Amino acid sequence: MAQLRKVVEQRKEELIKKLIALGVYKKDGHHLYSLTLSEIEAEYHKELKKIN
Template identity: 60%
Template sequence: MGNVLRDAINQKKQQLIEKLIASGVYKKDSKHLFEWTISELEKEYRFIKKMKP
C-alpha cells in the first residue's frame, strides 16, 4: 500500500513540475522544482494560474 501512495504522490509532483516548467518556472530562490515539496509545488501552481489572464 505504501508504494501505491508514494507512486501517486510522485506522479502528482511530476505533473505539477511539468505544468510549472510550461509556465516558465524552473527554480526559485536557487531551489530547483524537483527539490520542492508537493505543497510548495501546488502553492506555486495556484499562484501562477491565478496570475494568468
C-alpha cells in the same frame, strides 16, 4: 505506502511539467524537483493567479 509515494510522485511530475510550460524552473533558488508536493502545488496556484 509504496502506492501512495507513487501517486505523490506522479502528481509532482505533472505539476512540474505545467510549471515549466509556464516558464517556472526554480522557486527561491531551488529546483522544482527538490520541493515537496505542497510547495509545488502552492507555486502552481500562485502562477495560475498571475495568468487569470
